Amino acid sequence: MKTEQNSTWTLDLAASITPQITRILRERIIQNDLKPGDQISESELARGYDVSRQPVREAFIKLADQGLVEIRPQRGTIVTRIGYFAVLDARFLREAIEADIAKILATDPNAAPIADLRQQLTRQVTIGRDDPTAFMQLDETFHRTLAQAAGKAGAWKQIEGLKSQMDRVRYLSLGEIRVDKLIEQHRAVVDRIEAGDIAGANSAIRFHLREVLNDLPQIIQGNQQFFDLPDGDMPPPVNAPIQGGNIA
The missing domain is CATH 1.10.10.10 (Winged helix-like DNA-binding domain superfamily/Winged helix DNA-binding domain)
Incomplete structure (x- = not known):
């Protein structure tokens, strides 16, 4: 070691x-x-x-x-190795939890955490593509802040344990990370929360958290030795349509 x-x-x-x-x-x-x-x-x-x-x-x-x-x-x-299905399960669970967090925040927008999130967006833009590792840490802070603002810090601790395999995938893609796109997705989440748009906030956070599905096949193709794949072969496409902003 x-x-x-x-x-x-x-x-x-x-x-x-x-x-x-x-x-x-x-x-x-x-x-x-x-x-x-x-x-x-x-x-x-x-x-x-x-x-x-x-x-x-x-x-x-x-x-x-x-x-x-x-x-x-x-x-x-x-x-x-990174479990393929573990990544999909973690992303699914994380989306379910964070969509509810966005719903809570949009139901009763609070100016203080929104201002904090806006400042974080500014720092994300400043870091940009110059330091992908630092951006990943800012991304982590952004999502943790959402959870804390919704009074769900305990839920975030559960997410941290669940998303380990997801995070491994994201670090494999550091060289290809599309920072500008991710920042715009973060901004859309904050905009919808600030506007009190529950359905829009729900849709925005789901869209953002599904980004990894778009990149996963390419990441696997370039790093097959890192993955535990079904039957040892490349899996079928995992992209799924966004469920819109509908809330049960």
């Missing part, structure tokens, strides 16, 4: 260790610093961070629950 270099992947020994190691390994896997098939050594990590093996073992269990690693008794812990 290669040694980490990112300064954000260091431990604060005064804080709880297991959550930190979980976060660090999750980020390394999602950002493809640790790739499918890489073996992660419990003893090596513990020794490198000067901690006991217990918090490392607990981090492995949490990552296994997210489908990011496979713990093989007596053989070590291996980074998994």
Whole structure:
């Protein structure tokens, strides 16, 4: 297992260790610093961070629950491939949750979070294509802010665990990321929320979260070694029509 270099992947020994190691390994896997098939050594990590093996073992269990690693008794812990159906399921669940979040916000627009989201859009434009990794972090902040503004911070924590495989796909596409398009989609979500347009906000967030479906076949084609594909072959197209703004 290669040694980490990112300064954000260091431990604060005064804080709880297991959550930190979980976060660090999750980020390394999602950002493809640790790739499918890489073996992660419990003893090596513990020794490198000067901690006991217990918090490392607990981090492995949490990552296994997210489908990011496979713990093989007596053989070590291996980074998994990206599950094709896991990506589709995560996107489906995320769309359902965030569509309700957009509905809540549009039902009673609040000026303060809307102003915050507008400022975030400005930062996204400033970053642009110059730093795709930084843009990804801003994108994460944008969606987290939506959840927090709707009083659904707990739901966002659930989403974070669900969308790990989705995030791995997005980092694979960093070189091709269409920042301008994503920013305009973010802006459309904020516009519809501010206007109190419940159906429009619902449609805008669904359209945005389906963007990954448009890119997925091409991403898989260029990175087949990263994916666990149905029957080991390229899947059929996954694009689905937008359901409009209709709300049951």
